[in-house]
Amino acid sequence: MSATGKEAASPKPFDRAAVISTLARASQRELSAALDAIGQPDGWSWLRAPETGLVMVRGRIGGGGPPFNLGEASVTRASVQLRGGQTGHAYALSRNRKAAGDAALLDALWQTEAREEVEDSILRPVRSRIATQDALEEAEAAATTVDFFTLVRGDD
Amino acid sequence: MAQEQTTPALAPAFSAPVFDAAQAFRALLTAISRPGTIRTVDAPENPPAPLRRAMAAAILTLCDFDTPIWLSPSYAEATGTWCNFHVGAPRVRDPAKAAFLFAPLREAPSLLALEAGSEAYPDRSATLVLECDVVGDGAQHTLTGPGIPSKRLFASDALTTDFLALWKWNQARFPRGVDVVLTCGDRLAGLPRTTQIRAGG
Numbered sequence: 305m306s307a308t309g310k311e312a313a314s315p316k317p318f319d320r321a322a323v324i325s326t327l328a329r330a331s332q333r334e335l336s337a338a339l340d341a342i343g344q345p346d347g348w349s350w351l352r353a354p355e356t357g358l359v360m361v362r363g364r365i366g367g368g369g370p371p372f373n374l375g376e377a378s379v380t381r382a383s384v385q386l387r388g389g390q391t392g393h394a395y396a397l398s399r400n401r402k403a404a405g406d407a408a409l410l411d412a413l414w415q416t417e418a419r420e421e422v423e424d425s426i427l428r429p430v431r432s433r434i435a436t437q438d439a440l441e442e443a444e445a446a447a448t449t450v451d452f453f454t455l456v457r458g459d460d
Numbered sequence: 461m462a463q464e465q466t467t468p469a470l471a472p473a474f475s476a477p478v479f480d481a482a483q484a485f486r487a488l489l490t491a492i493s494r495p496g497t498i499r500t501v502d503a504p505e506n507p508p509a510p511l512r513r514a515m516a517a518a519i520l521t522l523c524d525f526d527t528p529i530w531l532s533p534s535y536a537e538a539t540g541t542w543c544n545f546h547v548g549a550p551r552v553r554d555p556a557k558a559a560f561l562f563a564p565l566r567e568a569p570s571l572l573a574l575e576a577g578s579e580a581y582p583d584r585s586a587t588l589v590l591e592c593d594v595v596g597d598g599a600q601h602t603l604t605g606p607g608i609p610s611k612r613l614f615a616s617d618a619l620t621t622d623f624l625a626l627w628k629w630n631q632a633r634f635p636r637g638v639d640v641v642l643t644c645g646d647r648l649a650g651l652p653r654t655t656q657i658r659a660g661g
Contacts, residue, residue: 351472352546383545391470 323414323427327407328396330430335406338426342418347387348409354382354401380404390415471508473520473546480504484517492639492650496603496612498596500646508542510534511591514643515562518589522560523549530555532563555586564591565618571626574638582635585653592618595644599661605654613661614649618642627657 327335358376365372381395382404392412394404414422474480480503487499500514507516523529529549531540536551543549552558555569563569568590577585598615618640630637630653637653651657 349472350475351470353475353477355477385470385472 320411320414323422324393324395324407324411326427326430326434327394327410329434330403330407330426332400332403332406334426334430334433335403335410338422339406339409341425342410342413342421345386345409345413345416345418348384348412350405351383351385351391352381354380354404356380356399356401382408384408384412386412386416388416470542470545471506472504473516473542474503475505476503480517481521484521487514487648488518488521488641488650491641491648492652494607495605495650495652495655496608496614498647498649501648502646508539510564511539512643513646514648515589515591518641518643518648519543519560519562520546522587522589523547525549527559528552528557530558530561530569532561532567532569534564534567535562558586561586561588563589565593568618571623571630571638571640576630576633576636576638579636582637585636585638587639587641589641589643590618592616592642592644595642595647595649600659602658602661603651604656604658607652608655614657616642616644616649619657619659624657624659627651631656 330338356378357380359379361374361377362371363374364370377397378399379395379397380399380401380403381393382401383391383393384405385391390412392408392410392415394407394411396404396407398404410422410426413419414427483503484501487501491497491499501517502513504513504516504520507513511519519529523543525548527549528551529543529547530552531543540551543551549560555561555573556575558575561569561574569588571588574586574588575584577583594615594617596615597613599613600615601613601619603612603614604610634653639653640651642649642651
């Protein structure tokens with residue numbers, strides 16, 4: 305989950321990890337709209353059909369401290385292969401198989417000459433949506449911040 | 461991070477993972493529990509060369525991240541990436557550390573070198589899967605032992621004189637020992653450590 309607001313500010317091209325990470329956070333609607341716009345590649349096949357499983361989510365209180373198991377989360381993964389041999393992979397939190405399949409296809413398409421289309425139709429819009437959401441949440445959280453300070457105690 | 465922006469082409473595994481793996485597991489289980497009978501598997505449809513169907517099915521069915529596996533040099537070179545992707549089993553260099561070993565006959569590791577379990581845990585032994593040119597009914601060898609009503613005739617090019625000598629020794633250390641599965645194309649047969657092999661019909 306590295307697609308944060310800071311990255312969104314710089315227009316640098318995506319690298320593969322960022323592509324997969326961004327596609328993982330795209331909604332089903334965003335993914336199928338993008339795939340409709342670009343057009344399904346002809347002659348692709350499943351390398352691994354979409355399948356849902358569990359991953360253990362671990363956390364550390366305050367970002368430090370010993371790790372503990374927070375709970376299990378559903379993850380769906382899929383891998384596709386285009387006729388040209390490009391393979392696309394997707395792992396996303398959810399049980400939406402269609403979304404995982406579409407995300408894998410878009411990842412594969414990103415490796416072809418359709419890269420610019422993939423970036424324009426899905427990666428940039430999703431990244432800016434995520435950045436907007438993050439900013440909104442940060443603003444909401446910031447409004448409730450309490451800054452503690454201690455008055456000098458006069459007992460010394 | 462940016463050095464590998466594309467991934468190499470791969471062959472698919474089972475097209476219906478649950479049913480195909482269940483069918484292959486059933487075939488392996490039956491083959492091992494009725495030594496010398498021939499079972500066939502229908503999947504995977506297009507195993508990556510040089511793996512043939514029954515060998516690929518055994519790899520996909522038997523192994524996971526808990527089972528260290530050893531692939532023969534030619535298998536490792538041609539299908540290592542495929543195994544890593546579809547199976548995710550840790551690969552070991554030393555045959556003695558593997559739970560499952562896969563090789564064509566000419567690259568077969570010696571039975572002597574493999575994990576045979578312990579007296580207390582004979583199930584912690586290795587299973588060796590070998591791709592042969594011949595696995596079938598024939599009067600070359602006679603099998604007897606558990607899972608065989610009286611005797612069963614069996615033929616395979618894996619059963620050389622050297623192999624039979626090692627097999628005797630493999631049986632002498634029962635309950636420790638190594639189990640063997642022989643594959644040929646889409647056919648497979650099992651030779652568990654309890655099976656006695658005698659040359660001739």
